[in-house]
Amino acid sequence: MQKRSTFTPVRRARHHSPLLVVSGVLLGALLASGAGAGAMAATGEQPVNETLVDVTADANVSLGAARATLIDVEAIGDEIEESGLDVTGSTDIDTSTLRAAIGKLDDLTTLPLMLVPELADDVEAATSTAQTRVAQVRARFDEAVAKKAAVDAAAEAAAKAAAEAAALAAANTPDGAKATAQRLMAERYGWGGDQFSCLASLWQKESSWNYQAYNAGSGATGIPQALPGSKMAEAGADWQTNAATQIAWGLDYISRAYGSPCAAWGHSQATNWY
Template sequence: MQNQTSSTPPTEPQREAAPTRRVRTLTAPARRFRTPLVTAGAIVAVGALVGSGYAAQSNADAAAARVAETQALALAAERDSVQDLEVDHGAVLDVRAEQQAKDTLDVAAGAIAAAKGKADATALATSVAALDSYELLSPRKVFELVDQAKTQTGQVTKAVAEADRIAAEKKAKAEAEAKAKAEAEAAAREAAESDSGSDSGGVAAPSAPANPSAAQAIARDMMSSRYGWGADQFGCLVELWNRESGWNVYASNPSGAYGIPQALPGSKMSSAGADWASNPATQISWGLGYIADRYGSACGAYNTALSQGWY
């Protein structure tokens, strides 16, 4: 065992380790030199970051300022626009109030003129007087008066229309009555002319007497002056009342007829005078009026009496 002593020097392993220590010895200074470099780099990086932070903050502040400025300008513009709108709205109201007042006054004036003698336009005239000063009134007051005047104008116009309708109906009725009367008179005259030459059987009308009695003379003059009847109608009248009463002022019959025209009852003749019972002129006046209204002529009454026995 002792003979196997190793021939390798004991110091060889130490030689191999020596370089390692030298390396480490040499590496340590290198590390010392690297530390300042890293530190400097970090400082530069931090500075860069800090610098960029300040720059970002400045940009943000500028942007915020621009936004605030824009908002302020927009608000100012909006305020100006609202003020302009308020001014414009007031001007529009003034124009509308003036135009409506003028239009309403024109229409109301026409209604007041049309209402004269037909309808009461006092209330409308009062409103018109107030609205006539529209230039001194607020638009709101003008619009109130316009509405009031329009309502009253409608009422007056309706009243005028109703008055016109009633007047038109009265006029039409009067015209119809006048026309009917004219036609009746024309027909009576035609009938009298037709009957003056003949009776209902074709017999010639009676001729007037050459020497009429006093009563007949009264009748002749009265019929001529009142109705324009001539000798032909006088002949018919003489014959008619010859048949009825013989021209006796006191003639009567069982039916109650009385006097020359044989009024039934005799008291009807009181409308011609209080002396109807004894005055031939009063009786003749009533009898001629009755014949003219009922038959249109003396010959018309005479022919009727011939055909039916009475008139």
Template sequence: MSRRKIPHVSWRSCQLAAAAALVALLTAALLTYPADAESDKPVRPAALALHLGHALDASRTSTADALHVQAAAQAAAHRRAEAKAAAKRQAAAEAAAKREAEAAARRAALVEQQARAQAARERAEQRAARSAPRASTATVSGARSYARSRLSGDQYACLDRLIHRESGWNHRATNPSSGAYGLMQALPGSKMSSAGADWRTNPVTQIRWGLSYISSRYGNPCGAWNFWQQNRWY
């Protein structure tokens, strides 16, 4: 909505109005000046001048009052316009603050949702770790079977290629330069202790840790394999 314009009266217009008022007052003064009882006596100049002086003072006062009223009206209109503009700015600022607060709340809810999902995955992995057989399947063959039981055929194929490139399915493979260890070449190898204390010797423990790592970082084994093909590490 456009700002209401305050009417402006030029000083020339005010002068013309004042002059017109003065002429009208002088005319009225001449018409209303009291004549002597005897019509043949001339009008006293001093008395007429005094009467005209009073009329002129009244005209000046009236003009000054009119200008003062006009200035006061313009100032009041200006204050109302400024107050309306300030209220509009305040409303815009409050609306922006509300939108920002809502966006922050949505971001916080998303972070909380992701944290809950991650915690649920970790709990599921821990339950799987506790229920997974250890002694009889602590072999590379057992590790392969464990991986197949948790992946689709395509995803297992990607995992197989990845591990073949990393360790050749040797669960004791050690990189002499970096110290990476195991089927997944974890760096450092001790990170796999989160999946079990037997991470050094149990291929199933290593696979369990590897699947968790790949899921959190790449989403699935094919994502990790695609990354490896481009970078020769994952």
């Protein structure tokens, strides 16, 4: 009988497919981080799904801020153009980097999840740079607006002062003083044309309706020849330079002392003073 030879089979090495190797690595990473099936079963949570939601939500927030910044850039540009003001320094705002970053992150549905956070960071960085530039340009524009407002206010004040000076100069003439007196006596005392005729004669005799009249002998001053002239401060601090103030005081004096201009004129004709 032929003796059989003993034979020990050799085990061949098992070859794993690359897909299985990668899957095993990923599974090991999930298990090591506590995100494996056992961890999910213990906590009842779904970390992978929550991460996807959170990352997408954060990316959308970043995109919203970026788009709002682009609107701010356009708005400040429009304001500057419409104002026509000369803004100090450059007002250009480069948005090319921001637009490019938005474009890369814009379609979240087709992006690999692992790329989203980095692209969102790029968007946020570009947004911050653009916002800083917008703030700089806005500050320069606001400065130009304030400067223009100050210039306009100064011009308006100067024009108002000039108008007031012209009006005062006109009111301080004899004709201007008479017009003021006729208006004030009608408004405040109800005196008509007959009373004005008496007043016109009275103050023509006293001062020729000259607000700068001064009697060196007695010290009587102004259109109504107040004695002393400082009495007219009761009607206004500008009694030395404003015929209207002198007239207001003079009419009040006549009303209190005589009752009417014609009564004062009659007294003046009889005594040569009133």
